[in-house]
Every structure is written in structure tokens, then in C-alpha cells.
Amino acid sequence: MRRATDYRPRRASDLVAEALLDTRVVVINGARQVGKSTLAELVVRQHPNGTTRFLDHPLTRSAAVEDPIRFIDHDGLMLIDEVQRVPDLWLAIKYLVDRDPRPGRFLLTGSARLLSLSSLPDSLPGRSETIELWPLSQGEIDDEPDGFVDAAFTHGADLRAESRDLRRKDYLTRVERGGFPEAVQRETPRRRQRFFQSYIDDLISRDIKQVADIQRAGDMRRLISLLAAQTGGLLSANRLAGELGIVRSTVQRYLEILETIYLIRLIPGWSTNATTRALATPKVTFVDTGLAAHLTAGPLADLSVGGLMENFVLGEIARQLSWSDIGASIYHYRDRDKHEVDGIIEDNSGRVIGIEVKAAETVRSEDFKGLRLLRNRLGTRFLAGFVLYCGSQSLSFGDGLTCLPISALWTTPRP
Incomplete structure (x- = not known):
């Protein structure tokens, strides 16, 4: 993560915060290196009992593959970074939010337009909102x-x-x-x-x-x-x-x-x-x-x-x-x-x-x-x-x- 002194506030941060107030799953999509992870981490820090999962770490990714439901079992807001790396998590998230429809359950990031990926087993209609993050304006x-x-x-x-x-x-x-x-x-x-x-x-x-x-x-x-x-x-x-x-x-x-x-x-x-x-x-x-x-x-x-x-x-x-x-x-x-x-x-x-x-x-x-x-x-x-x-x-x-x-x-x- 970039040092706090290097960080430039992003206008998308307000959009993410607003979406989490009434939406179960919020997705931050965008190109690699535009600051998705940094923005998402800052948002999670503002939520009590928030937790993060980074799927670029091999051990974390293995745990997600072996037991997706247990991997995402958490009471507060959970950030899953680069969620497209483990497609089975998509169904697990859908399963949980269908049974517990509280808003602000998951914040997901991905370096691709997630819903267009053939590897994802299903979408989340009515359960998610996607916010696209672009390079700095x-x-x-x-x-x-x-x-x-x-x-x-x-x-x-x-x-x-x-x-x-x-x-x-x-x-x-x-x-x-x-x-x-x-x-x-x-x-x-x-x-x-x-x-x-x-x-x-x-x-x-x-x-x-x-x-x-x-x-x-x-x-x-x-x-x-x-x-x-x-x-x-x-x-x-x-x-x-x-x-x-x-x-x-x-x-x-x-x-x-x-x-x-x-x-x-x-x-x-x-x-x-x-x-x-x-x-x-x-x-x-x-x-x-x-x-x-x-x-x-x-x-x-x-x-x-x-x-x-x-x-x-x-x-x-x-x-x-x-x-x-x-x-x-x-x-x-x-x-x-x-x-x-x-x-x-x-x-x-x-x-x-x-x-x-x-x-x-x-x-x-x-x-x-x-x-x-x-x-x-x-x-x-x-x-x-x-x-x-x-x-x-x-x-x-x-x-x-x-x-x-x-x-x-x-x-x-x-x-």
C-alpha cells in the first residue's frame, strides 16, 4: 500500500461509501495499478470489525479454493482483493448474502470487468453494485x-x-x-x-x-x-x-x-x-x-x-x-x-x-x-x-x- 503522504483522495471513495450503506456487495472494478486496493483498504478501515483477504497471496488463495464458505464467514465488512482469481467465491458470496441480506457485507476488487468473465459461475443481480475506478483525473x-x-x-x-x-x-x-x-x-x-x-x-x-x-x-x-x-x-x-x-x-x-x-x-x-x-x-x-x-x-x-x-x-x-x-x-x-x-x-x-x-x-x-x-x-x-x-x-x-x-x-x- 502507498504511504499516506502519497495518497491522492479519489472521488470514487464517496460512491463506495454510499453504496455500502444499502447494498450487500460492492465491487470496485478497474485496470491494474489504478489504486483499487488502496481505496478499498481505506474504506474497510472506516468500518468496525472490517477484515481483508488478498488473493494474490498463494496461501490465502488456497484457503479460498478449499473452503469458500468458511473463507468468507465474517460478521463485519470483508474486503476480498482480486476476487476473479477464485471464481467459486462468487457462488459462496451469493449463498451468504441471500441468507443474510444486510447491506455492507462484501467489498470486492478486480482488475477486469468481472461480470463479463466466463469463468464466473453466476452474477449477483439485485445484490451488488459496481463502481469503476479509472486512472487519476x-x-x-x-x-x-x-x-x-x-x-x-x-x-x-x-x-x-x-x-x-x-x-x-x-x-x-x-x-x-x-x-x-x-x-x-x-x-x-x-x-x-x-x-x-x-x-x-x-x-x-x-x-x-x-x-x-x-x-x-x-x-x-x-x-x-x-x-x-x-x-x-x-x-x-x-x-x-x-x-x-x-x-x-x-x-x-x-x-x-x-x-x-x-x-x-x-x-x-x-x-x-x-x-x-x-x-x-x-x-x-x-x-x-x-x-x-x-x-x-x-x-x-x-x-x-x-x-x-x-x-x-x-x-x-x-x-x-x-x-x-x-x-x-x-x-x-x-x-x-x-x-x-x-x-x-x-x-x-x-x-x-x-x-x-x-x-x-x-x-x-x-x-x-x-x-x-x-x-x-x-x-x-x-x-x-x-x-x-x-x-x-x-x-x-x-x-x-x-x-x-x-x-x-x-x-x-x-x-
């Missing part, structure tokens, strides 16, 4: 409010941001650093590169083997590199299959595995009756931009900067959606006429915020082309369109359209 790193999403739906295009002394090079530094706590803690790019290399090696040799039988690890490694080179671009399984020399069905299976272990995130295409020519093809993003940047060769080239900056912005928005008071989802938009918008945030009532990302320090009127198209087609459903860029000014570009510095994502207070 910029607000968690800098102790800023991370309030852009809520503020955008509250203020619309009237939203303005404080000017911060950040230039393009400063944003690129953040992109390359990423949000893994261990990488953020390391002081030099060279030390971070060592972390990222070890991370990829462990991912392929350990995590992937936990969720699937991969015979040709070299194909998986090459696929990961190809995805990093096209981050922010549309996914084409056919093209990837051609470049790798393997069949399309294998590529699709590999992509599902990479989503399951939280390496990549696919942003679905968005459409509505007003945009009937929209494409359903998803967009590829990495859960951590530092890892994606590491997988591109050498310093960031101009061709990769735009995609990584877009990945960075969409990733920050996705993190905020996990704790936002606004029930919303993130998409991207592209149609057959090649009109596109980098990000679409749609709330449960159908209101839409459009996001364009520019890895430049200036903004031009044509940068709002896709946003204007959406505004004109959606009418009152279109709440605002923002171009987020590497400059410092907040300016109006017409009805419902505004440019903001990218830092507005984490410096904007929540309403």
Missing part, C-alpha cells in the same frame, strides 16, 4: 474540482473558465504522464517509461491469461501497438485483421479482451432520427493516455498528437461521468458525409453537449463546423457546443457555441 492530481460536465449541463454555452497559464507543451506533458498513480509519482519521463513497459509486459503475461487462453501473445502485443497508433480514430476490425494477418473474428475477440481488462475503451457512435446518416462505428481510446503515448515510437509526432489529445479530453469527461450528478453517456459522431464531432454527451432526457478537441493554441470559426451542424439539426435538444483547445481564453462563437481551454475540464467548479 487531472482534478484528483491537482486538487481541482473536476466539475465541467455538471457545469456544462447547468450553464450551457454561457460557461466560462478561469485562465490558467497552460500552453500546448504543458498539455502534452499531461498526456504523456497519464493518470496511473505510480506513473504520476515518478519524477522523470525515463522512469515513467520503465513503468509503462513493465505494465504492458505484466498485462500480456498475467492479466490477459486470467481472462482468456491466448496462444499467440505476439499478435496481441502487435494489436495493442496498432491501436495506440490510431487512438481517437474509428475502429476497423477488417483493417486490423489485414495488418496482423489474422482473421477478423480473432481481432474482435482480442478487442473484447482488451476492454475487459480496462486497457482500451470503445466510444460508441451516436445517432438520432435527426442524424439518419450517422455511422455506428465505435472510436478507439485508451484508458490511460500515458500508456498510449508510450506505445507510439519516440516523442509524440504531430500525426499522433491530435488523437492523443482527443483521447485525453474524452477520458477526463468519461471519468467525470462516473461521479457526475447528471445521468449521461459519452459518444462520438460521424456521418456518411464526413461531418464529425469528437465527443457527444447526452443526458437521460436527450439534451446534448457537443465537444470538439483542438491540439492548438488558437481556434478558428471552421473548427465549429460539426457543432453547427448538430445545433441546426437538433434544435432545442442541443444545449451547447464547446471547442476545447490549448489556449487560455473563453470566447463565444455564436449562438450556443463557445471555446474553452482544455483545463476547464478540471478547474470548473461543480454547480
Whole structure:
């Protein structure tokens, strides 16, 4: 566990605490090394009579395999770390909480989307709540409010941001650093590169083997590199299959595995009756931009900067959606006429915020082309369109359209 002086408070901690008040089983899911165990341990320490079980210890894991019911028999809150290592525990937990439905019985962590694993014998419908923990947001790193999403739906295009002394090079530094706590803690790019290399090696040799039988690890490694080179671009399984020399069905299976272990995130295409020519093809993003940047060769080239900056912005928005008071989802938009918008945030009532990302320090009127198209087609459903860029000014570009510095994502207070 990290030293207390190194720990950065996580916004997910409040979500976990709230869930334990009324839910029997709470699951913290996320990539390896995002801080799941640290967060879970801190939560358990706040509960009297709490206990922990770490399944990465061979003796502990053996005990869980031999006698699952006795292993989990405890009166208070029990943390089981890396629960996917012993699938039979799932049924044992279900057995106990069905007979004793008190809330706050179990806190589970896993480095994969647990309910999608074929090795698990059953799910826990109505008994569990899953909270996804992502790499650190910029607000968690800098102790800023991370309030852009809520503020955008509250203020619309009237939203303005404080000017911060950040230039393009400063944003690129953040992109390359990423949000893994261990990488953020390391002081030099060279030390971070060592972390990222070890991370990829462990991912392929350990995590992937936990969720699937991969015979040709070299194909998986090459696929990961190809995805990093096209981050922010549309996914084409056919093209990837051609470049790798393997069949399309294998590529699709590999992509599902990479989503399951939280390496990549696919942003679905968005459409509505007003945009009937929209494409359903998803967009590829990495859960951590530092890892994606590491997988591109050498310093960031101009061709990769735009995609990584877009990945960075969409990733920050996705993190905020996990704790936002606004029930919303993130998409991207592209149609057959090649009109596109980098990000679409749609709330449960159908209101839409459009996001364009520019890895430049200036903004031009044509940068709002896709946003204007959406505004004109959606009418009152279109709440605002923002171009987020590497400059410092907040300016109006017409009805419902505004440019903001990218830092507005984490410096904007929540309403």
C-alpha cells in the first residue's frame, strides 16, 4: 500500500461509501495499478470489525479454493482483493448474502470487468453494485474540482473558465504522464517509461491469461501497438485483421479482451432520427493516455498528437461521468458525409453537449463546423457546443457555441 503522504483522495471513495450503506456487495472494478486496493483498504478501515483477504497471496488463495464458505464467514465488512482469481467465491458470496441480506457485507476488487468473465459461475443481480475506478483525473492530481460536465449541463454555452497559464507543451506533458498513480509519482519521463513497459509486459503475461487462453501473445502485443497508433480514430476490425494477418473474428475477440481488462475503451457512435446518416462505428481510446503515448515510437509526432489529445479530453469527461450528478453517456459522431464531432454527451432526457478537441493554441470559426451542424439539426435538444483547445481564453462563437481551454475540464467548479 502507498504511504499516506502519497495518497491522492479519489472521488470514487464517496460512491463506495454510499453504496455500502444499502447494498450487500460492492465491487470496485478497474485496470491494474489504478489504486483499487488502496481505496478499498481505506474504506474497510472506516468500518468496525472490517477484515481483508488478498488473493494474490498463494496461501490465502488456497484457503479460498478449499473452503469458500468458511473463507468468507465474517460478521463485519470483508474486503476480498482480486476476487476473479477464485471464481467459486462468487457462488459462496451469493449463498451468504441471500441468507443474510444486510447491506455492507462484501467489498470486492478486480482488475477486469468481472461480470463479463466466463469463468464466473453466476452474477449477483439485485445484490451488488459496481463502481469503476479509472486512472487519476487531472482534478484528483491537482486538487481541482473536476466539475465541467455538471457545469456544462447547468450553464450551457454561457460557461466560462478561469485562465490558467497552460500552453500546448504543458498539455502534452499531461498526456504523456497519464493518470496511473505510480506513473504520476515518478519524477522523470525515463522512469515513467520503465513503468509503462513493465505494465504492458505484466498485462500480456498475467492479466490477459486470467481472462482468456491466448496462444499467440505476439499478435496481441502487435494489436495493442496498432491501436495506440490510431487512438481517437474509428475502429476497423477488417483493417486490423489485414495488418496482423489474422482473421477478423480473432481481432474482435482480442478487442473484447482488451476492454475487459480496462486497457482500451470503445466510444460508441451516436445517432438520432435527426442524424439518419450517422455511422455506428465505435472510436478507439485508451484508458490511460500515458500508456498510449508510450506505445507510439519516440516523442509524440504531430500525426499522433491530435488523437492523443482527443483521447485525453474524452477520458477526463468519461471519468467525470462516473461521479457526475447528471445521468449521461459519452459518444462520438460521424456521418456518411464526413461531418464529425469528437465527443457527444447526452443526458437521460436527450439534451446534448457537443465537444470538439483542438491540439492548438488558437481556434478558428471552421473548427465549429460539426457543432453547427448538430445545433441546426437538433434544435432545442442541443444545449451547447464547446471547442476545447490549448489556449487560455473563453470566447463565444455564436449562438450556443463557445471555446474553452482544455483545463476547464478540471478547474470548473461543480454547480
